[in-house]
Amino acid sequence: MGRTMTYRVGDRVTVAARAHRGHHRTPSYIKGKTGRIERVHAAFRNPETCAYGDEGLPEMPLYLVSFARSELWPDTDGTRAHRVYVDVFEHWLEEAK
Amino acid sequence: MSEHTHDHEPITSSGEPAAAARARALEELLVHKGVLRAEEIRVGIDWLVSRTPADGARLVARAWVDPEFKRRLLADARAAALELGLDPGPSPVVVALENTETVHHMVVCTLCSCYPRALLGPPPAWYKSLPYRSRAVSDPRGVLAEFGLELGDEVELRVLDSTADIRYLVIPRRPPGTDELSEEQLAALVTRDSMIGVTQPAAPALA
Numbered sequence: 001m002g003r004t005m006t007y008r009v010g011d012r013v014t015v016a017a018r019a020h021r022g023h024h025r026t027p028s029y030i031k032g033k034t035g036r037i038e039r040v041h042a043a044f045r046n047p048e049t050c051a052y053g054d055e056g057l058p059e060m061p062l063y064l065v066s067f068a069r070s071e072l073w074p075d076t077d078g079t080r081a082h083r084v085y086v087d088v089f090e091h092w093l094e095e096a097k
Numbered sequence: 098m099s100e101h102t103h104d105h106e107p108i109t110s111s112g113e114p115a116a117a118a119r120a121r122a123l124e125e126l127l128v129h130k131g132v133l134r135a136e137e138i139r140v141g142i143d144w145l146v147s148r149t150p151a152d153g154a155r156l157v158a159r160a161w162v163d164p165e166f167k168r169r170l171l172a173d174a175r176a177a178a179l180e181l182g183l184d185p186g187p188s189p190v191v192v193a194l195e196n197t198e199t200v201h202h203m204v205v206c207t208l209c210s211c212y213p214r215a216l217l218g219p220p221p222a223w224y225k226s227l228p229y230r231s232r233a234v235s236d237p238r239g240v241l242a243e244f245g246l247e248l249g250d251e252v253e254l255r256v257l258d259s260t261a262d263i264r265y266l267v268i269p270r271r272p273p274g275t276d277e278l279s280e281e282q283l284a285a286l287v288t289r290d291s292m293i294g295v296t297q298p299a300a301p302a303l304a
Contacts, residue, residue: 025208025260025261026260027207027208027258027260029207029234029235039192041190041262041263042189042190044189044261044262047261062261062262062263064263066255072234072235073235076235076236080238080250081254082237082238082253082254082255082256083253083254083255083256084234084255084256084258085255085256085257085258086258086260087258087259087260087261087262087263088260088261089261
């Protein structure tokens with residue numbers, strides 16, 4: 001692994017809202033949304049280049065990020081809260097403003 | 098469309114489902130191009146269909162009877178599986194999540210059908226369906242209610258969307274009235290769906 005992990009558990013991060021042509025593992029419902037780092041997993045091969053026969057290097061840090069229901073689905077009934085936990089690669093994250 | 102430079106049998110709609118035809122075409126291409134050998138594909142499929150939820154159930158039952166093992170399972174599920182002689186599969190990281198009185202976990206893969214296949218076997222059809230994949234993240238309490246699981250509003254609900262290399266396995270709550278059961282009897286109560294987090298384990302049969 002050996003790669004520096006930029007974020008720590010508890011950090012607030014925002015998922016980049018950019019489009020991506022081709023295979024990627026960042027679901028659209030979290031793009032532009034702000035969440036909290038829950039786990040710092042490790043670095044893994046980048047699926048965005050692996051998908052096209054590449055080695056997927058350098059490995060990219062992967063985090064478990066949680067999002068409040070109210071952040072993801074602001075228009076829904078707020079009395080029945082839940083959080084969604086999503087694995088997100090570091091190049092999709094930025095420090096929340 | 099018809100500017101073909103290679104020969105093949107006429108393509109007809111033979112009743113084979115489109116996905117199966119696509120998979121077969123992919124397989125033929127991969128073999129033809131030398132990416133995979135037919136033997137490797139066969140061995141891979143044999144491994145996939147040989148897996149069953151019984152392996153996951155053994156992990157859960159051991160965790161229920163042995164707090165030290167549970168601690169190791171929560172810290173590193175892959176190592177814990179190896180400790181019991183189980184095959185944790187090719188995923189480098191397997192994460193076990195414990196359901197308690199106050200926290201409930203359930204697992205989905207909104208992008209496709211990522212699933213801890215090594216420990217649970219092939220995923221059920223509903224796990225791969227679009228309605229489950231979309232509603233599990235937007236209306237998980239509604240989904241759980243349809244599975245017959247009504248969570249109190251005081252229970253914190255966490256939905257895990259396995260989008261990358263990590264595979265998630267839920268450790269369901271041990272059912273009440275099971276103090277006298279052996280580890281093997283406990284394992285029989287641990288259903289596949291309870292390890293996805295959409296149901297509780299089976300209730301023990303009345304003695």
